Amino acid sequence: MTRWTRKDLLGLEDLTREELELLLEQAEAFKEVSLRPIKKVPALRGRTVALCFLEPSTRTRASFELAAKRLSADILSFQGSSSSIAKGESVLDTARNIEAMRVDVLVLRHSTSGAAAQVARGVRCSVVNAGDGSHEHPTQGLVDLYTIREKKGRIEGLNVLIVGDILHSRVARSDFWGLTKLGAKVTLCGPPTLVPPAMELLGARISYRLEEVLPQADVVITLRLQLERQQEKYIPSFREYARAYGLDRAKLEKAKPDLIVMHPGPVNRGVELSPEVADGPQSVILDQVTNGIAVRMAALYLVAGAHPRHASEVPEPNPEVAG
Numbered sequence: 575m576t577r578w579t580r581k582d583l584l585g586l587e588d589l590t591r592e593e594l595e596l597l598l599e600q601a602e603a604f605k606e607v608s609l610r611p612i613k614k615v616p617a618l619r620g621r622t623v624a625l626c627f628l629e630p631s632t633r634t635r636a637s638f639e640l641a642a643k644r645l646s647a648d649i650l651s652f653q654g655s656s657s658s659i660a661k662g663e664s665v666l667d668t669a670r671n672i673e674a675m676r677v678d679v680l681v682l683r684h685s686t687s688g689a690a691a692q693v694a695r696g697v698r699c700s701v702v703n704a705g706d707g708s709h710e711h712p713t714q715g716l717v718d719l720y721t722i723r724e725k726k727g728r729i730e731g732l733n734v735l736i737v738g739d740i741l742h743s744r745v746a747r748s749d750f751w752g753l754t755k756l757g758a759k760v761t762l763c764g765p766p767t768l769v770p771p772a773m774e775l776l777g778a779r780i781s782y783r784l785e786e787v788l789p790q791a792d793v794v795i796t797l798r799l800q801l802e803r804q805q806e807k808y809i810p811s812f813r814e815y816a817r818a819y820g821l822d823r824a825k826l827e828k829a830k831p832d833l834i835v836m837h838p839g840p841v842n843r844g845v846e847l848s849p850e851v852a853d854g855p856q857s858v859i860l861d862q863v864t865n866g867i868a869v870r871m872a873a874l875y876l877v878a879g880a881h882p883r884h885a886s887e888v889p890e891p892n893p894e895v896a897g
């Protein structure tokens with residue numbers, strides 16, 4: 575049985591198949607905690623988790639906070655605009671100061687690719703990447719793996735189609751690494767300006783025509799157009815994008831009847847997905863959100879367990895000075 579030995583969780587590219595399976599098994603074990611009347615286990619009692627979100631987030635931030643609370647950890651939460659980062663302090667200096675307060679796990683979201691790895695090299699506490707620029711979003715990748723396995727019973731051999739702004743998507747990268755390590759066949763589809771051709775060298779199939787690849791898919795992961803990361807115009811208009819790559823009822827009629835539709839959120843309704851598909855019977859988008867808590871409980875629990883406990887570093891009371 576694989577043991578978790580990594581200090582940090584920075585991306586899925588580095589992980590082995592066994593480590594991915596361990597994370598998914600641990601998430602499976604934690605899933606029922608959220609169904610209990612008292613949604614709490616003492617697994618991280620006495621530990622402190624800092625949530626440092628320097629980019630907007632709804633799902634990831636809320637589910638990390640709930641995950642830490644359900645593991646009985648103490649939580650320290652701050653955002654860029656209300657911290658000394660707004661006064662020019664570097665993220666690494668901020669992280670070192672947070673660590674000096676005996677924090678065990680630092681969860682970091684940052685707009686720069688590689689920010690979480692840079693901070694992880696500079697601190698002794700564990701770092702969990704909650705999304706770094708367009709590089710990776712490992713816990714969203716794990717949520718997607720978990721949800722696919724839950725709905726389809728397996729990942730090995732499935733045809734998974736990822737549609738949209740692959741170029742700027744950290745979710746697409748984490749999904750690609752996780753899915754291919756677990757034996758899925760991954761097709762990337764979008765406008766030529768938003769699909770990096772080099773992904774073919776890594777084993778992805780690439781298509782620019784959704785109607786050609788949708789009929790073979792068992793799972794379709796649609797992605798948000800990352801307008802905040804687009805420095806130039808990559809698509810002629812939202813309307814043309816929606817016509818070619820947006821999933822609507824007419825396109826779904828040509829897909830397998832048991833196709834599941836996923837999206838990491840937030841959804842641009844009417845662009846990536848029509849409202850009837852986003853809310854329809856094949857959509858598992860809210861299941862992804864629910865699974866986010868169990869997956870993040872697993873991530874926090876495993877990295878905190880691999881890290882020497884600050885509590886165990888506290889010296890035993892000396893009876894000669896204890897009065």
Ligand code: CP
Nearest residue numbers: 631632633634838839
């Ligand atoms: N999927 C995701 O990362 O959503 P948030 O930006 O709301 O955290």
